[in-house]
Amino acid sequence: MTPRTLILTTAAALTLSGCGLGESRLNPFNWFGGGGGGASDGGTAMSVPARREDPRPPVAEITDISLERATGGAILRVTGLTTEQGWYDAALVPATRETAFDGTLDFVLRASPPPAPTRASTRWSREVTVALYLTDSALAGLSAVRVAGARNVRTIRP
Structure with missing residues (x-):
């Protein structure tokens, strides 16, 4: 294995290992505010939006x-x-x-x-x-x- 291949393989392995670190700055999903790792707010994986009340009043x-x-x-x-x-x-x-x-x-x-x-x-x-x-x-x-x-x-x- 050449030194260049060794360096590229090591860099790729380190980059991919950063994906497993949920809140880590090494995780590329967190680089632009995506928050792809774990749930930081302690919420569920899939949240249902709350039903909004209709602001229009009922007719008389x-x-x-x-x-x-x-x-x-x-x-x-x-x-x-x-x-x-x-x-x-x-x-x-x-x-x-x-x-x-x-x-x-x-x-x-x-x-x-x-x-x-x-x-x-x-x-x-x-x-x-x-x-x-x-x-x-x-x-x-x-x-x-x-x-x-x-x-x-x-x-x-x-």
């Missing part, structure tokens, strides 16, 4: 709810009434759990309020309508769909 009142059959499932249509004009980005947000043990699917109708106060005006101008497609598999074993607003809850049975 649920005025109408319907479940219309469609190909391969049904369309849940919900109309809510806001306190003033200009609410936007409305959505049916699953409540704390997707399906309750009693076969009920819970949602909250949420929307973003206008950036500045607006007039209350007419009832028609404060309505928001949202639709959500539910597949047949989501409807299987379902006894009710419940949608909540700030002041009331409406339930429909499939």
Whole structure:
């Protein structure tokens, strides 16, 4: 073995041995902030992100709810009434759990309020309508769909 081969083999062995040192500066996975070695925060190897609460408030009142059959499932249509004009980005947000043990699917109708106060005006101008497609598999074993607003809850049975 030539001296050059010996030096290259030794350098490669030392470099690779640094990979086994989890928090070591010799570990190339740590060179650019990757933190490829052990768990430095004492956490698990795979962490699940915490579920964030939706910042949009619930609409004031649920005025109408319907479940219309469609190909391969049904369309849940919900109309809510806001306190003033200009609410936007409305959505049916699953409540704390997707399906309750009693076969009920819970949602909250949420929307973003206008950036500045607006007039209350007419009832028609404060309505928001949202639709959500539910597949047949989501409807299987379902006894009710419940949608909540700030002041009331409406339930429909499939």
